[in-house]
Amino acid sequence: MSYVVRHKSTGRYLEGRDQWTSHLEHALQFNSGLKLVSYIERGNVHESQDSLEVLTLPLGPQSA
Numbered sequence: 001m002s003y004v005v006r007h008k009s010t011g012r013y014l015e016g017r018d019q020w021t022s023h024l025e026h027a028l029q030f031n032s033g034l035k036l037v038s039y040i041e042r043g044n045v046h047e048s049q050d051s052l053e054v055l056t057l058p059l060g061p062q063s064a
Contacts, residue, residue, distance in 0.1 A: 001056050001057060001058060002029040002030060002031050002056070002057050002058075003029065003030045003031075003032075003033055003036045003054050003055065003056055003057070004024070004027045004028065004029055004030075004054070004055050004057060005027075005028070005036065005040070005045070005052055005053070005054060005055075006052070006053050006054075006055055007020060007047065007051060007052060008051050008052065008053055009051060013026070013027030013028075014027060014028050014045065015027055015028060016028065016044075017044045017045075018044070018045065018046055029057065033054070036054065040052075
């Protein structure tokens with residue numbers, strides 16, 4: 001499985017450092033929760049953690 005981040009109020013998916021997309025296929029996919037948390041903690045997302053949700057997807061070819 002892989003993980004993606006979605007903004008609760010906009011419904012957009014994290015595409016890159018402070019970049020959001022409405023297309024799930026363009027979203028960053030993480031192959032572990034630890035990598036996702038590390039990415040966010042390094043300051044790549046400047047949104048409050050309360051405004052984000054993590055979705056799980058079947059493992060795809062775009063995993064980061």
